[in-house]
Amino acid sequence: MGMRKVAVIGAGMTKFVRRALETPKELSWEAAKMALDSCELTMDDVDGVCFGTAPDAFDGVHMNGEYCSDGAGAWNKPFMRCFVGGGTGVFVPIQGWYHVASGLFDVVLVVAEEKMSSYYPHAQAAFLTIFDHTTERPLKPNLLWIFALEMNRYMTTYGIRKEDIARVSVQHKRNAANHPCALLGEANITVEDVLNSEVLAWPVQRFDVSPVSDGAVALVLAAEHVAKRLTDKPVWIEGVGWHLDTAYWTNRDLAYPRYVEYAAKMAYDMAGIKEPRKEIHIAEPYDPFDYKALHHLEGLQLAERGKAIELYLSGAAAPDGDLPICPSGGLLGVGNPIAAAGLMKVAELFWQLRSEAGARQVPGQPRRGLAQAWGDLMQVGTVIVMGR
Amino acid sequence: MTSRINHFPGTSLNEQDFADGKVLFVHDALKAEYAWDTGIAIGTYLAGLKRGVILGAHCRHCRKTVVPPRTVCEWCFRPMSEYIPLQDTGTVNTFSLCYVTWDVRRIKEPEIPAVITLDGASQLGPASLFMGGIMHKLGEVNPEQVHIGMRVKAVWKPEKEREGAITDILYFKPLPKEEA
Amino acid sequence: MNKEVAIIGVGWSGFHPSTPEVSYKELMYAAAVRAYADAGVDPRRDIESFVTVAEDFIEGTSIFDEYVPDQLGAALKSVHTITGDGLHGLATAYMLIRTGVFDVVAVEGHSKASNIQTLDSIVGHAQDPVLNRPLRLNTHFVAGLEMQRYLHDSGSSLEQCAAVVVKNRHNALKNPLASYSANLTAEDVMQGPPLAWPLGRLETATPVDGSVVIVLASGRKAAELSDNPVWIAGMGWCNGSASLESREWSTLPYVEKAAQMAYRQAGIGDPWDEVDFAEIDDTYAYKELQSLEALGICAFGEAGELLMQGAFDPYGEFPVNASGGSLGVGHLLDATGLHRALEAVLQLRGEAGAHQIEDVHTGLVQSWRGVPTTSAAVAIFDNQEG
Ligand SMILES: [Zn+2]
Numbered sequence: 001m002g003m004r005k006v007a008v009i010g011a012g013m014t015k016f017v018r019r020a021l022e023t024p025k026e027l028s029w030e031a032a033k034m035a036l037d038s039c040e041l042t043m044d045d046v047d048g049v050c051f052g053t054a055p056d057a058f059d060g061v062h063m064n065g066e067y068c069s070d071g072a073g074a075w076n077k078p079f080m081r082c083f084v085g086g087g088t089g090v091f092v093p094i095q096g097w098y099h100v101a102s103g104l105f106d107v108v109l110v111v112a113e114e115k116m117s118s119y120y121p122h123a124q125a126a127f128l129t130i131f132d133h134t135t136e137r138p139l140k141p142n143l144l145w146i147f148a149l150e151m152n153r154y155m156t157t158y159g160i161r162k163e164d165i166a167r168v169s170v171q172h173k174r175n176a177a178n179h180p181c182a183l184l185g186e187a188n189i190t191v192e193d194v195l196n197s198e199v200l201a202w203p204v205q206r207f208d209v210s211p212v213s214d215g216a217v218a219l220v221l222a223a224e225h226v227a228k229r230l231t232d233k234p235v236w237i238e239g240v241g242w243h244l245d246t247a248y249w250t251n252r253d254l255a256y257p258r259y260v261e262y263a264a265k266m267a268y269d270m271a272g273i274k275e276p277r278k279e280i281h282i283a284e285p286y287d288p289f290d291y292k293a294l295h296h297l298e299g300l301q302l303a304e305r306g307k308a309i310e311l312y313l314s315g316a317a318a319p320d321g322d323l324p325i326c327p328s329g330g331l332l333g334v335g336n337p338i339a340a341a342g343l344m345k346v347a348e349l350f351w352q353l354r355s356e357a358g359a360r361q362v363p364g365q366p367r368r369g370l371a372q373a374w375g376d377l378m379q380v381g382t383v384i385v386m387g388r
Numbered sequence: 389m390t391s392r393i394n395h396f397p398g399t400s401l402n403e404q405d406f407a408d409g410k411v412l413f414v415h416d417a418l419k420a421e422y423a424w425d426t427g428i429a430i431g432t433y434l435a436g437l438k439r440g441v442i443l444g445a446h447c448r449h450c451r452k453t454v455v456p457p458r459t460v461c462e463w464c465f466r467p468m469s470e471y472i473p474l475q476d477t478g479t480v481n482t483f484s485l486c487y488v489t490w491d492v493r494r495i496k497e498p499e500i501p502a503v504i505t506l507d508g509a510s511q512l513g514p515a516s517l518f519m520g521g522i523m524h525k526l527g528e529v530n531p532e533q534v535h536i537g538m539r540v541k542a543v544w545k546p547e548k549e550r551e552g553a554i555t556d557i558l559y560f561k562p563l564p565k566e567e568a
Numbered sequence: 569m570n571k572e573v574a575i576i577g578v579g580w581s582g583f584h585p586s587t588p589e590v591s592y593k594e595l596m597y598a599a600a601v602r603a604y605a606d607a608g609v610d611p612r613r614d615i616e617s618f619v620t621v622a623e624d625f626i627e628g629t630s631i632f633d634e635y636v637p638d639q640l641g642a643a644l645k646s647v648h649t650i651t652g653d654g655l656h657g658l659a660t661a662y663m664l665i666r667t668g669v670f671d672v673v674a675v676e677g678h679s680k681a682s683n684i685q686t687l688d689s690i691v692g693h694a695q696d697p698v699l700n701r702p703l704r705l706n707t708h709f710v711a712g713l714e715m716q717r718y719l720h721d722s723g724s725s726l727e728q729c730a731a732v733v734v735k736n737r738h739n740a741l742k743n744p745l746a747s748y749s750a751n752l753t754a755e756d757v758m759q760g761p762p763l764a765w766p767l768g769r770l771e772t773a774t775p776v777d778g779s780v781v782i783v784l785a786s787g788r789k790a791a792e793l794s795d796n797p798v799w800i801a802g803m804g805w806c807n808g809s810a811s812l813e814s815r816e817w818s819t820l821p822y823v824e825k826a827a828q829m830a831y832r833q834a835g836i837g838d839p840w841d842e843v844d845f846a847e848i849d850d851t852y853a854y855k856e857l858q859s860l861e862a863l864g865i866c867a868f869g870e871a872g873e874l875l876m877q878g879a880f881d882p883y884g885e886f887p888v889n890a891s892g893g894s895l896g897v898g899h900l901l902d903a904t905g906l907h908r909a910l911e912a913v914l915q916l917r918g919e920a921g922a923h924q925i926e927d928v929h930t931g932l933v934q935s936w937r938g939v940p941t942t943s944a945a946v947a948i949f950d951n952q953e954g
Binding site: 013014015016017018019020021022027030031034038060120121122124125128133134135136138139140141142144145148149150152153156180181199200201202203204214215246248250251252253254258 | 394396397398454455462482483486487488490492501502503518522523536555
């Protein structure tokens with residue numbers, strides 16, 4: 001069979017906003033249209049559509065993928081929707097990748113959309129139902145619990161200080177000040193601002209957390225022969241990986257994300273990467289909370305266990321450092337419409353690797369980048385490695 | 389191509405737009421009700437709780453004891469049919485002080501969710517990546533004194549009020565020093 | 569002939585109107601154990617990727633994919649979930665293996681319909697929340713609209729639709745998996761209670777609980793592991809109009825497109841001649857006729873007549889739903905496509921027992937995600953003996 005090479009050839013996104021006027025279908029279409037326009041294609045050129053959104057509870061629509069399908073451009077097309085919780089945004093381009101790599105499709109449109117504001121009174125309550133219906137839900141858990149429990153375990157295991165973790169939030173929100181779609185870009189935010197923000201679920205405070213929002217992102221994926229015809233700057237998908245750990249999350253140590261490690265190893269093997277710290281030039285780890293970026297950098301083998309914070313303290317993580325981390329501004333700065341936020345990271349790699357990221361462009365013409373997302377019950381890692 | 393594009397779609401609304409009636413919307417509530425079969429493993433677990441016993445499951449092959457019970461070991465895929473009583477004491481593996489309820493109401497006194505590794509179940513260690521922990525809440529404790537490694541004990545509902553549910557345990561409270 | 573991907577194991581559990589003795593996890597486990605034994609694989613060692621099909625509101629759990637891995641032997645492995653019919657799941661496994669990265673992939677789908685207390689209300693939430701849902705119509709009305717227009721345009725009759733029910737529930741008498749086998753007359757069916765006229769209650773499949781697991785392998789691995797592989801010769805899937813306001817009502821262009829995609833891969837020009845039997849959508853009785861036409865097995869408006877002549881009987885020229893279909897076996901929600909695939913695999917292995925069709929080499933399976941969707945998938949299987 002021999003593996004087919006798959007390229008990203010176009011990208012588009014909407015602004016990430018607290019509450020969008022547009023419906024989920026409209027957000028999807030805005031992003032999809034922009035992605036197609038960016039590589040001068042039309043829907044007629046698209047063989048199939050992959051769609052990501054999760055969970056249905058936000059929209060209050062059963063079979064939400066079917067409902068959104070025409071907005072995503074899937075009328076009269078093969079259509080698939082994947083979901084791996086928060087990992088969906090990076091999984092949906094992986095789904096697009098296997099559509100093309102299988103040889104069944106030449107051009108696939110990949111769309112991720114999330115409209116969280118429809119849920120009333122607050123999207124967070126929709127997360128009650130991610131917990132086990134018999135053994136956990138009766139305790140009325142809050143989504144913040146699992147982050148707070150994991151953050152505490154991570155901090156305590158490795159002796160990491162809150163004031164250091166706050167540096168992640170500061171760096172990402174400052175980066176986002178240069179992103180035209182960002183909801184919470186703040187060029188002047190400080191560590192004190194983060195430490196003085198409202199305590200939600202200790203150790204988690206308001207500015208440790210990314211904001212819920214509405215938005216959509218789309219990519220166009222193409223097989224090698226099509227990509228080479230359409231663009232002189234294809235960005236190749238060099239490796240993909242995904243792993244899902246056991247649902248019994250209280251039976252494992254939350255201090256280290258093994259599932260991210262396994263997902264990364266799968267992607268690195270495919271990409272032929274032996275020393276990720278040297279061979280990855282730009283990284284977009286998943287950062288719905290500030291400590292999560294650190295947690296994930298360690299799982300991704302870009303830092304030793306408990307040492308990821310040093311990337312921030314040394315300046316390596318800054319846009320002009322030797323491993324720029326979340327130059328987009330990440331979820332902490334751009335916003336967190338869940339599936340769309342993950343795909344935003346992949347779009348950022350596309351723009352950065354093509355030197356088209358505008359004010360956010362990192363110096364040195366990076367050759368290879370990585371995006372990663374995470375989700376479910378602290379359980380899934382999805383990883384994509386792209387290069388030019 | 390963000391460097392070449394200066395307009396991005398997406399229109400932001402604010403709460404005032406709704407209050408002023410500038411934006412129309414449709415309100416609806418989902419009527420979704422379920423009666424989940426608890427099955428063999430969780431059914432046995434709930435029956436145990438009703439009797440005031442926390443049951444775990446033991447895998448002879450992996451030599452580990454986990455909770456809640458399950459019919460198959462997820463690591464070796466062998467059937468798991470050995471259910472054994474654990475103690476209702478344990479150690480705080482991690483915790484949080486949460487000032488927001490599940491439906492996002494702010495509260496003054498925090499709820500204290502915790503993962504508790506139960507005595508009699510597997511413990512994390514140099515040779516063990518697994519532990520027999522459950523999620524529950526802590527009570528009868530000053531929030532400032534909670535710490536990872538704290539020893540705790542279950543506080544049960546009175547026997548007559550138990551119904552075979554995880555809430556048959558009200559919360560876990562600190563073990564007195566001499567018992568810890 | 570396409571020899572890249574084969575089905576090397578099938579397993580099932582449940583297939584009853586209720587299964588109170590097991591949790592959904594235990595139902596899935598029972599199906600998985602059987603499928604892995606059938607394939608001769610150890611999931612921890614041999615299976616590299618897992619795909620499940622599920623919808624959150626059907627499970628009563630948000631991001632249900634969380635709860636999938638343990639009972640499938642998939643913990644800390646490459647697992648993902650799609651919201652699709654089981655055949656979309658099979659198509660996903662087919663693609664994964666064709667990339668060359670994976671050799672063995674398992675697909676799971678299940679229904680715990682008996683645990684859902686408000687199924688109709690939940691399905692109602694699949695309607696457009698702004699344009700359709702405020703009318704507060706039971707979603708079966710979409711099938712009523714479609715059936716009405718289909719009968720009008722195709723010339724098919726109420727008697728022909730009723731005959732589909734008679735055939736399938738009669739076929740189910742020979743299938744031990746079936747919950748709704750019966751000896752009925754067309755009269756019985758037509759005199760049953762109306763549901764969304766012209767659609768009657770007895771022309772509508774009833775949900776059952778069950779789980780199906782299917783193990784697929786690359787050609788290389790199948791040769792090593794299996795002495796009765798069933799090859800996937802083609803897979804197609806397609807969506808039509810999401811909105812009720814802009815769809816064709818009498819024809820199924822998305823089924824036609826899905827079939828064309830699968831036929832192209834399988835090299836099939838004329839399914840009537842080149843396919844030996846079919847297990848296809850009969851969620852509503854008229855759908856069997858409408859789908860046969862969209863699949864190109866006969867021309868538009870011909871299926872009803874062919875049915876009355878016995879062409880689709882188990883001993884007819886082109887047996888359709890010899891298993892009893894969803895009307896006879898019961899409807900497994902999104903696992904339905906996997907149920908049909910399971911029946912086709914048993915037929916092609918010669919293991920279908922009392923409802924075995926003689927001398928079959930190529931089978932067609934088709935599924936639809938139900939009202940109000942226009943989402944369908946088609947698979948062509950081959951045992952390579954012909
Ligand atoms: Zn074991």
